[in-house]
Amino acid sequence: MKATPPSGAETLRSIAIPFLFVLFIVACARDADTPARPRITIQHGEARAEVTVELAVTPQQRAQGLMYRRALDDDAGMLFIFPTDSRSGFWMRNTYIPLDIAYIDADFTIIEIRQGTPLDETVLTPASPYRYVLEVNQGWFAARRLGVGARVTIPAELLAAR
Known part of the structure; x- marks a missing residue:
């Protein structure tokens, strides 16, 4: 039996989720590194x-x-x-x-x-x-x-x- 290739939506989801996770980590790190202005x-x-x-x-x-x-x-x-x-x-x-x-x-x-x-x-x-x-x-x-x-x-x- 052959596996069917993933649909366009599944491919997009498999790329988007890790990408969003990385963006979240970068945003949190930037906030942590930016000192609060008094x-x-x-x-x-x-x-x-x-x-x-x-x-x-x-x-x-x-x-x-x-x-x-x-x-x-x-x-x-x-x-x-x-x-x-x-x-x-x-x-x-x-x-x-x-x-x-x-x-x-x-x-x-x-x-x-x-x-x-x-x-x-x-x-x-x-x-x-x-x-x-x-x-x-x-x-x-x-x-x-x-x-x-x-x-x-x-x-x-x-x-x-x-």
């Missing part, structure tokens, strides 16, 4: 907002910042953490996204917000020393009615990263 909170009076941040803690990370990026999610930003107060400025060399650059003192209060123009090499230096800097899309603070004097809540585990 969120910080900014509040001023009744106005309150959260932003998901990438961290710039090392000198190399701080030097790179958001350079070469073409887009930034609306609720995302980069938090620069310095080990001590700093007075150096920021610039927009190789940065294609217009940014709000918020300088934050050691007491977690926003002391100044400057607007960064894409590719502009003007150094944006705040008038007072700062300990942290938050970069978000330009207009982010105004759209949420937040500004100078707002308080920033940074999770303790992020501060331990410095």
Whole structure:
């Protein structure tokens, strides 16, 4: 007796099931390897907002910042953490996204917000020393009615990263 060849549906099923299994494993592995992005909170009076941040803690990370990026999610930003107060400025060399650059003192209060123009090499230096800097899309603070004097809540585990 000869075996009949499998039908088209059986062949497709025999290929699809292992393929879907492999896709599932890859998706799970990618999620496990992708670190959760922390969120910080900014509040001023009744106005309150959260932003998901990438961290710039090392000198190399701080030097790179958001350079070469073409887009930034609306609720995302980069938090620069310095080990001590700093007075150096920021610039927009190789940065294609217009940014709000918020300088934050050691007491977690926003002391100044400057607007960064894409590719502009003007150094944006705040008038007072700062300990942290938050970069978000330009207009982010105004759209949420937040500004100078707002308080920033940074999770303790992020501060331990410095």
